[in-house]
Amino acid sequence: MRFPRRPRLLAALLLTPLLTGCFASSGDDGGESTDAKDGSRLRVALAFPPAENLSPYGADATILSRLGVTEGLTALDANGAAAPALAASWRRADDRTWLFTLREAVFQDGAEVTPAAVAAALTHATEAKPAPAALSGVTVTAKAEGSTGVRVTTSAPDPVLPLRLSSPSLAILSPKAYDKKGAADPVGTATGPFELTEVNGSTTAGLDRFDDYWGGRAQASGVDARFIADGTARANALRTGQVDVAEAIPVAQAATLDADTRRETATTRTTSLLLNAESGVFKDASLRAAARAAVDTSALAKGVYEGHADAGAGIYGPAVTWAEGKRVQPAGRAGAGKPAGASITLATYDNRPELPEVAQVLKQQLEKAGFKVTLEVREYSRLESDALAGKFDAFVLARNTLVDTGDAVAVLASDHTCGGGYNIAQLCDKTVDRAVAQAGSTADAAERQDAAMAAEAAILGTDAVVPLVHQRVITGVGTEVSGVLLDPYERTLVGTGTRR
CATH class of the missing domain: 3.10.105.10 (Dipeptide-binding Protein; Domain 3)
Known part of the structure; x- marks a missing residue:
C-alpha cells in the first residue's frame, strides 16, 4: 500500500532545509510550477550506452542517477559532504555500526520503502559479482532496526560510510527488482523522480515522471534519453534542436555551439x-x-x-x-x-x-x-x-x-x-x-x-x-532549458526542477 499523501505545500516546507545545496535536489529552478502536471518531456543525449543492461552495480549506475531514476540512502552536497536522501538522518553507534533513519517514501512500483527492503537492497549489492566499486575492500552488513531504522555494520571501522552509501552503485531498489540469481532490474523499481519505463538496448530509454516521489513532483513530464557515443553527433543533435541537453560535448565541437548553450564545469x-x-x-x-x-x-x-x-x-x-x-x-x-x-x-x-x-x-x-x-x-x-x-x-x-x-x-x-x-x-x-x-x-x-x-x-x-x-x-543546454544539475562528481544531470 502507499503512504497517505501529505499536503504538497507542507511537504515542500519540510523538505527544503534538507535539500539546500545538495546536488541530488531540484536545483536552482526547484519547486513545482503551475504547469508541472502537463510539463514537457526532456530530450537528453548521453555519451555512454548501457554496458551492463543498466545494472545498478557497475558503470551503468551513473546513467541511472544522472537521469533521476535511482537514489541511495545518502547523496553528496555541493561541498562533497554526505547529505540526506532516502535516509533523513543517521548517527554512528560505535566504531563499526551506523544507524540510518528512513524518510517516508515509496518505490515506483507502489511498495513502501521499509527498513527490510533497504537492508535487502544493500545485501544484494554486497553479493554482486563483481562487487560495486564503492564496496571495494569493505564488508558491509545491513539489518532492519525497528519501523524506520536500518543498522549498517562494517567488518572494520569505516569513518566515511555515509559518503560510501551515496554511491550510485548502492542505489535502493524495490524487492521486486531482484531475481534469484542476484541480478537487479531498475525498470519501475527505483525511488527517484523519474521512472524508467522503456529500454531499447543501447540506443534509447524512456522515463516517465514518478508522481509519488518523496521530494515533490518533477516539472518535466518525462525524459526521452538517447545514447549517442559519437561526440560530434551529440553536439549536432543539440545544435539542430533534436535534444534539449547533451552531455560531454567534445572540445573540438564547443565553438560550434552558441555561447549561451555551453556550460563548462x-x-x-x-x-x-x-x-x-x-x-x-x-x-x-x-x-x-x-x-x-x-x-x-x-x-x-x-x-x-x-x-x-x-x-x-x-x-x-x-x-x-x-x-x-x-x-x-x-x-x-x-x-x-x-x-x-x-x-x-x-x-x-x-x-x-x-x-x-x-x-x-x-x-x-x-x-x-x-x-x-x-x-x-x-x-x-x-x-x-x-x-x-x-x-x-x-x-x-x-x-x-x-x-x-x-x-x-x-x-x-x-x-x-x-x-x-x-x-x-x-x-x-x-x-x-x-x-x-x-x-x-x-x-x-x-x-x-x-x-x-x-x-x-x-x-x-x-x-x-x-x-x-x-x-x-562541457555540457550543451538548450536556451529554453533550466534547472540542469551540473556537479563536479558527475552524478546528476536531470532533477525535479529540470524543465523546458
Whole structure:
C-alpha cells in the first residue's frame, strides 16, 4: 500500500532545509510550477550506452542517477559532504555500526520503502559479482532496526560510510527488482523522480515522471534519453534542436555551439595512462618508467583539450581543492629502461571524443621513446571487459576520482589495490596496499587527506599510473532549458526542477 499523501505545500516546507545545496535536489529552478502536471518531456543525449543492461552495480549506475531514476540512502552536497536522501538522518553507534533513519517514501512500483527492503537492497549489492566499486575492500552488513531504522555494520571501522552509501552503485531498489540469481532490474523499481519505463538496448530509454516521489513532483513530464557515443553527433543533435541537453560535448565541437548553450564545469575527473603491471611489456618497472618519462602532459592540456583541462599533477586534480597543498612526491621509482622496439597495445574508447586523440598523441610520444605501438579504439561497452581482464598493455582512462563514494580513498582501493574491482592497471603492490589501508582506516578528516596523498605517492611511485590531464566537462543546454544539475562528481544531470 502507499503512504497517505501529505499536503504538497507542507511537504515542500519540510523538505527544503534538507535539500539546500545538495546536488541530488531540484536545483536552482526547484519547486513545482503551475504547469508541472502537463510539463514537457526532456530530450537528453548521453555519451555512454548501457554496458551492463543498466545494472545498478557497475558503470551503468551513473546513467541511472544522472537521469533521476535511482537514489541511495545518502547523496553528496555541493561541498562533497554526505547529505540526506532516502535516509533523513543517521548517527554512528560505535566504531563499526551506523544507524540510518528512513524518510517516508515509496518505490515506483507502489511498495513502501521499509527498513527490510533497504537492508535487502544493500545485501544484494554486497553479493554482486563483481562487487560495486564503492564496496571495494569493505564488508558491509545491513539489518532492519525497528519501523524506520536500518543498522549498517562494517567488518572494520569505516569513518566515511555515509559518503560510501551515496554511491550510485548502492542505489535502493524495490524487492521486486531482484531475481534469484542476484541480478537487479531498475525498470519501475527505483525511488527517484523519474521512472524508467522503456529500454531499447543501447540506443534509447524512456522515463516517465514518478508522481509519488518523496521530494515533490518533477516539472518535466518525462525524459526521452538517447545514447549517442559519437561526440560530434551529440553536439549536432543539440545544435539542430533534436535534444534539449547533451552531455560531454567534445572540445573540438564547443565553438560550434552558441555561447549561451555551453556550460563548462570543473570536475574531479582525471585522464590517466594506465600501464599493465601484471603481464606483458610493462611488468618491467623500468619500462613503465620509460613510458612515464616519454609523456608530455602539457601538450595534451594545451593541444588536445585546447585549454579546457589542466596538465596532470596526480590522481587528484585542482577540483579536489585540498590535494595540492598536501601532495607528496613519489619515492623509490625505478630508473627508466630502454624500450628497444618493445611492442605494446594501447587502448581507449571514443565515448569521450578527446580520448582517441589523446591516445594518438601518446602513441607518437611512446614511439619516439622507442616503443612500437598498436592503437585500439572501441566504444566503451565493447572494451570494458577486456580492459578489466588486463588484455591491453596500456589504457587511456578518464575517471572521476570521487564518483563512486565522494571519498578520496575509495578510488584508490577500487582502482589500484590487489583486490580492487576496477584495477585496469592490474597493480598489486604490498606497499600500495598498506598505504591505502592506512588511509582507509583514518577517521579524522584532515589526517585522512594526508594519508590519501601518501597513498597517491605510493601508487605513482610504481609508474603503473601516469596522470595526463584534469578535465573540465562541457555540457550543451538548450536556451529554453533550466534547472540542469551540473556537479563536479558527475552524478546528476536531470532533477525535479529540470524543465523546458
